[in-house]
Amino acid sequence: MISNRTFLAFVLFSAATVANCVHVRAANLSLGIDPMVLEFAAPFGGETHASVTVTNSGSSDELVYARPIDWRTSPKGDVLFERPGTERAHSLTSALTLVPSSFVLHAGETRDVAVILRLPANKDVSAANLWGGFILRASASGASAGGATPGGTILVYDTVGSPRRHLGLTKLAVASGSEGPHLVAHVVNDGETYVRPVVHMLVERGQTVVLERTIPCNVLFAGDAREITASLRGLPAAVYRIHFLLDYGDDSIVDGVTDARLH
Amino acid sequence: MRGFISRMSATSLSVTLLAASAAPVHDMPVVRGDGGKLLVAVQPLADRLGIPVKHQNGALALQVDGTWVRLRADDITLREGDAPMARLRSFPTVHKGRLFIDVADVSTVLDVDARVANGRLSVARQKAHIDTKSTEDDGFNVTELAAPKHAPKPSPSPQTDPYAGKRLLANVSASVSDYAEQRNYNAMLDGGGQHFHALMYVNGMEGSRANVGGTLRVGDAGRKHVSLGGINNPLYGTVFAGGGANGVEGVSESGTFASYSATTVDARRVLAFGRRSGDWVREVALASQFGIFQPLIGIQRWHETPHYVLDPEIWFGMHGIGAGIQYRTTGRLYADTRLAFAGGGLPLVNGDALTQATFGYDVSKTFGVRAGYGIAHAQGGQALLQVYGGNATTSYTLSHFGIQNSAAVDFSRQFSKLRFGYINAPGYSAVENDGTFEMRRGVIETRAYFASGNSTDILADYRFKRETPSLTIGLESVHADNGGRTAPTIGYLFPVGSTLSVGFEFHPLANGNGIRFTAQQAVYGSIAPAQRSVFVDLESPVTAALDLFIDGMRIQRITEQHTKISVASGSHYVSVQSEDHRVGSPEERVLDGAPSDLTLPLWPVTDVHGVVRLPDMPLGMVKPSVAGITVILKPQEITTQTESDGSFSFPAQALDPSTTVTLDPQSLPSGLAPPAPAQLQVSQPVTITLRPSKKVEKVVF
Numbered sequence A: 001m002i003s004n005r006t007f008l009a010f011v012l013f014s015a016a017t018v019a020n021c022v023h024v025r026a027a028n029l030s031l032g033i034d035p036m037v038l039e040f041a042a043p044f045g046g047e048t049h050a051s052v053t054v055t056n057s058g059s060s061d062e063l064v065y066a067r068p069i070d071w072r073t074s075p076k077g078d079v080l081f082e083r084p085g086t087e088r089a090h091s092l093t094s095a096l097t098l099v100p101s102s103f104v105l106h107a108g109e110t111r112d113v114a115v116i117l118r119l120p121a122n123k124d125v126s127a128a129n130l131w132g133g134f135i136l137r138a139s140a141s142g143a144s145a146g147g148a149t150p151g152g153t154i155l156v157y158d159t160v161g162s163p164r165r166h167l168g169l170t171k172l173a174v175a176s177g178s179e180g181p182h183l184v185a186h187v188v189n190d191g192e193t194y195v196r197p198v199v200h201m202l203v204e205r206g207q208t209v210v211l212e213r214t215i216p217c218n219v220l221f222a223g224d225a226r227e228i229t230a231s232l233r234g235l236p237a238a239v240y241r242i243h244f245l246l247d248y249g250d251d252s253i254v255d256g257v258t259d260a261r262l263h
Numbered sequence B: 001m002r003g004f005i006s007r008m009s010a011t012s013l014s015v016t017l018l019a020a021s022a023a024p025v026h027d028m029p030v031v032r033g034d035g036g037k038l039l040v041a042v043q044p045l046a047d048r049l050g051i052p053v054k055h056q057n058g059a060l061a062l063q064v065d066g067t068w069v070r071l072r073a074d075d076i077t078l079r080e081g082d083a084p085m086a087r088l089r090s091f092p093t094v095h096k097g098r099l100f101i102d103v104a105d106v107s108t109v110l111d112v113d114a115r116v117a118n119g120r121l122s123v124a125r126q127k128a129h130i131d132t133k134s135t136e137d138d139g140f141n142v143t144e145l146a147a148p149k150h151a152p153k154p155s156p157s158p159q160t161d162p163y164a165g166k167r168l169l170a171n172v173s174a175s176v177s178d179y180a181e182q183r184n185y186n187a188m189l190d191g192g193g194q195h196f197h198a199l200m201y202v203n204g205m206e207g208s209r210a211n212v213g214g215t216l217r218v219g220d221a222g223r224k225h226v227s228l229g230g231i232n233n234p235l236y237g238t239v240f241a242g243g244g245a246n247g248v249e250g251v252s253e254s255g256t257f258a259s260y261s262a263t264t265v266d267a268r269r270v271l272a273f274g275r276r277s278g279d280w281v282r283e284v285a286l287a288s289q290f291g292i293f294q295p296l297i298g299i300q301r302w303h304e305t306p307h308y309v310l311d312p313e314i315w316f317g318m319h320g321i322g323a324g325i326q327y328r329t330t331g332r333l334y335a336d337t338r339l340a341f342a343g344g345g346l347p348l349v350n351g352d353a354l355t356q357a358t359f360g361y362d363v364s365k366t367f368g369v370r371a372g373y374g375i376a377h378a379q380g381g382q383a384l385l386q387v388y389g390g391n392a393t394t395s396y397t398l399s400h401f402g403i404q405n406s407a408a409v410d411f412s413r414q415f416s417k418l419r420f421g422y423i424n425a426p427g428y429s430a431v432e433n434d435g436t437f438e439m440r441r442g443v444i445e446t447r448a449y450f451a452s453g454n455s456t457d458i459l460a461d462y463r464f465k466r467e468t469p470s471l472t473i474g475l476e477s478v479h480a481d482n483g484g485r486t487a488p489t490i491g492y493l494f495p496v497g498s499t500l501s502v503g504f505e506f507h508p509l510a511n512g513n514g515i516r517f518t519a520q521q522a523v524y525g526s527i528a529p530a531q532r533s534v535f536v537d538l539e540s541p542v543t544a545a546l547d548l549f550i551d552g553m554r555i556q557r558i559t560e561q562h563t564k565i566s567v568a569s570g571s572h573y574v575s576v577q578s579e580d581h582r583v584g585s586p587e588e589r590v591l592d593g594a595p596s597d598l599t600l601p602l603w604p605v606t607d608v609h610g611v612v613r614l615p616d617m618p619l620g621m622v623k624p625s626v627a628g629i630t631v632i633l634k635p636q637e638i639t640t641q642t643e644s645d646g647s648f649s650f651p652a653q654a655l656d657p658s659t660t661v662t663l664d665p666q667s668l669p670s671g672l673a674p675p676a677p678a679q680l681q682v683s684q685p686v687t688i689t690l691r692p693s694k695k696v697e698k699v700v701f
Helices: A004-027 B042-048 B103-110
Strands: A032-034 A037-040 A047-055 A062-073 A079-082 A096-099 A102-105 A110-118 A128-140 A151-160 A168-175 A182-188 A198-205 A208-215 A225-231 A238-247 A252-262 B014-018 B030-032 B038-041 B053-056 B059-064 B067-072 B075-080 B083-087 B093-095 B098-102 B113-116 B120-124 B166-179 B182-193 B196-205 B211-219 B225-231 B245-251 B256-263 B269-277 B280-289 B292-301 B308-317 B320-329 B333-342 B355-364 B367-376 B379-390 B394-401 B404-413 B416-425 B428-438 B442-451 B455-464 B470-480 B483-496 B500-508 B513-526 B531-538 B546-550 B553-558 B562-568 B571-578 B588-591 B597-600 B603-606 B609-613 B630-634 B638-641 B647-649 B660-663 B686-689 B695-700
Touching: A032 A151, A037 A047, A062 A096, A062 A151, A096 A128, A102 A110, A110 A151, A168 A238, A168 A252, A182 A238, A208 A225, B038 B042, B038 B093, B038 B103, B042 B053, B042 B059, B042 B098, B042 B103, B059 B103, B098 B103, B355 B379, B455 B483, B470 B500, B483 B513, B531 B571, B546 B562, B553 B562, B562 B571, B571 B597, B588 B597, B638 B647, B660 B686
Parallel strands: A037 A151, A252 B695, B014 B120, B531 B597, B609 B686
Antiparallel strands: A032 A047, A047 A110, A062 A079, A062 A102, A062 A128, A096 A110, A128 A151, A168 A182, A182 A225, A198 A208, A198 A238, A238 A252, B030 B038, B038 B098, B053 B059, B059 B067, B067 B075, B075 B083, B093 B098, B113 B120, B166 B182, B166 B513, B182 B196, B196 B211, B211 B225, B225 B245, B245 B256, B256 B269, B269 B280, B280 B292, B292 B308, B308 B320, B320 B333, B333 B355, B355 B367, B367 B379, B379 B394, B394 B404, B404 B416, B416 B428, B428 B442, B442 B455, B455 B470, B470 B483, B483 B500, B500 B513, B531 B562, B546 B553, B546 B571, B571 B588, B609 B647, B630 B638, B630 B660
């Protein structure tokens, strides 16, 4: 469960981001980050690094600065930002360094920054999953801090050893409500490490595939449960076979199957 | 490693990096070399620009825009591996164990915009770049970064470089010029190789004695060598800071050195012997000046970190002692301080016992100030006050130093450059301006010069941009005390052969006409590497006309099953192929003549091509791309990559009949696996169908 303080922080951050986006267009600032997700496999006591490209596609010079964060996902799948260290033993943030952590990007300029992971030694643990990251913000170069700014994240995972990876499907049913018929799936990460699944829904009528859709799904950490819904509105009344496919990155794909009659 | 540079002395040139970081950087290690050239240390500059640097077998390797290039102190060519990339203006050189390059070469080496104006080097990176992927591999995986792929093996290509097999030995240049009524002339020889280097120069002006100098070096710079001519002052530091030195020096591999030298002013002769070990230099010397001999013992430390330089030293002599310390910092607020004490009995020359304090502050990215005061033996106190600034296209400097005031403004854009300069000293003042404006087919050059004494020279000309003979036409106005004229100029620059270019220009003088003359000769020498004998045995008898190839170049016809050939030292690939291209052998590597016995099979020349296809995908799996999949021919490990439609092809080549075709699993899209290796069918297209790599875990509700 998330604390009220975390939820409040998320709400405030979201509101600030929305407000900033409006101002961003007016100021013609821009911030591009690629890749936004890094997955490492460094052991305890190990060190590794990766390069992230930061781009200013706007027409003004920008001062880009980074702030370390902890984060996690809510049962609905939203990303919640936290103070560094909140995830305790799972927090990777104190072991991460962004070089440089602030710099000037001229209009149209691209720069590679280094994400360096130096994991302290821990002989007692052979397998673990840690995560952390950074928020990057950009302000007009020369402007005082605190103005409206675009932002983006670099989310970093590290897997130590070979923890078991699995995603279970505990419920799959069709429900109806004010928004029309929709598929409801309950997914649980019953493995020992995080999963970034690719979720796919496929609806068959007889031998014909009538609907095929990829459903966005954020990361599930070990023990996390998630309810995923997908609309079935628009399908004519008939009997359908619905496949709910979870590719969780290991050697197998979960294929949940249910039959439903839509009215 | 001491004394590798002749006549080098610290200078007040400051370095400003624009666009690379928010804060300009000053006091990058800069020295003034032979002929007045300004040299800047490569590594600190590269570090500031975020360019990875590493030392490789006596060379400095820099990763510029993703490419590793190499610089050597004895090689005027910038190289990628052994391949020449660009020719530098001057040989890189070593000073205090660091590699320095001419500031005119900064742009070429580091791929940046670099401009020098009035004692200030401005460097602007258009695209800052840090490539951390190039650093040492830690053995861990970063799964979201692109997996490394086999590069397709390049097929041998014929050499097209007209200078292939030749090495640039030297550049010789000479010029005579006159402005208003003042005639100047200079000539320079700059050449050498890995174990020898000569830099000789003559320059002067009409009515005064010519300045002749230079250095001859035998041995490797930075390592064991002997130098003759302008050498480093063996006592150089803060106590003995003044005077150049001519003489001879020898340096061993371990850093032990011996030298005999004389200063160009105040006639101090020094016989020195010492050793540099790490940061420390320990030295004994016998000095003589004005008929007085005295032994000296000195200890110096050259300590340098990325943030500061701290060089303490102490000297004991028969008639006095001396001690000094230099402390220099970098950053937005920076300092260059030296404090020296020298007893009057020491053999001092003009400029020794230097005590100075200079401080600077970068007020903003485009504006900074520096101020200081210095005093030295036989020199009155001199104040320095400087204001400077600039951005990516403009830089300016206003200076007061001692009794001289100066100002300089530079404008630089992609196709145009304009510079204004002003100098005022007792008895002399001048204003000068020059500019170049590039056009599609030519360049407009302008120059204006106004000096005290009614001396004026204004020129504007147009030069055609051609590698072949090129014409210059323009108009020049010249005035001096005794008259003045305005008349057209005409010049001609033409190559003589492939290595000599000669140019001359007729132009007006205040009275009469003058001629300006330039000549530049590049001297090449043939490389004749040692040849090694290699015996080539063919596995089957020769039944067709066979040619032997080295590095893809046809060398000779083979008529017997056993043949002796000559292969140059280094790495080369040897193969044979029939005249009708039906049979041939794989390429075998010969490194420095090894293996000396080469057995080559004769296989049919085969053209392999085909397509990689997707399988019937499991439900829910998105169809991935089949582009960029690495196809491998085994056992030769020859690779290529698929096009966007999955097709691939290998150039026709001799292949073992047992060759199989397989795929690199690392290059496959997620969820797919390669099939078992397929036997190659001669002249048949190869179809490789991938298979799903995932099982389906079915859950029914």
